[in-house]
Amino acid sequence: xxxxxxxxxxxxxxxxxxxxxxxxxxxxxxxxxxxxxxxxxxxxxxxxxxxxxxxxxxxxxxxxxxxxxxxxxxxxxxxxxxxxxxxxxxxxxxxxxxxxxxxxxxxxxxxxxxxxxxxxxxxxxxxxxxxxxxxxxxxxxxxxxxxxxxxxxxxxxxxx
Numbered sequence: 839x840x841x842x843x844x845x846x847x848x849x850x851x852x853x854x855x856x857x858x859x860x861x862x863x864x865x866x867x868x869x870x871x872x873x874x875x876x877x878x879x880x881x882x883x884x885x886x887x888x889x890x891x892x893x894x895x896x897x898x899x900x901x902x903x904x905x906x907x908x909x910x911x912x913x914x915x916x917x918x919x920x921x922x923x924x925x926x927x928x929x930x931x932x933x934x935x936x937x938x939x940x941x942x943x944x945x946x947x948x949x950x951x952x953x954x955x956x957x958x959x960x961x962x963x964x965x966x967x968x969x970x971x972x973x974x975x976x977x978x979x980x981x982x983x984x985x986x987x988x989x990x991x992x993x994x995x996x997x998x
Contacts, residue, residue: 846897847871848922849904850915852969853934854962855954856945858983860906862932865989867904872896875906880951890921897925910966912973919974930977931969932991938963940983970996 849871851859863873874892876885889905896903909915915931922929941959948954969978971994978994 846900846925846927847902848893848918848927848929849902850909850918850929850931850969850975851904851906851934852909852915852931852966853981854936854938854941854966855908855959856941856948857934857936858944858981858989859908859932859934862934862981862989863904863906871902871904873904873906877906886917890917893918893921894925897921897927902927908962908966910962912967915969915973923974928976929974930979931973931975931994932979932981933969933994934981934983936983969994972996 849867851863853859860875867873872892874889874896876889879885879888882888889907893903893905905918907914909918919929938959942956945953945956945959969975971978975994979991980994982990984990
């Protein structure tokens with residue numbers, strides 16, 4: 839008798855605004871993970887608390903979760919990793935390597951509320967901390983947007 843063990847997963851996307859995180863999420867996790875993004879509740883007073891509640895609800899229902907925010911600092915990610923550990927979920931990180939100029943260009947092509955003020959990109963790059971396995975990730979990857987608008991991912995090496 840073959841027994842399949844399903845392990846819930848928390849995917850943390852890390853990178854600048856307009857670096858391709860949301861497109862990557864839609865391409866890779868649309869059918870398999872519940873998306874939690876603070877962008878989906880801009881008028882909520884305590885977006886941090888709402889995000890936590892949504893993650894916990896998904897895990898309680900046995901669903902995997904993908905966090906589609908910039909998640910630039912170790913502190914931002916530590917909270918998420920802690921929640922995943924409470925539910926014994928695997929933690930996977932995707933770090934989006936991108937140039938500020940490229941993000942600004944893609945952002946300029948966005949419409950309406952999808953376009954962020956340019957200052958937001960500059961603010962995020964100033965506080966962006968590269969992830970590390972030391973934070974508690976089970977798996978960690980680099981993601982690059984290739985010339986053909988496809989995503990290329992490769993295994994993370996903490997020594998880079």
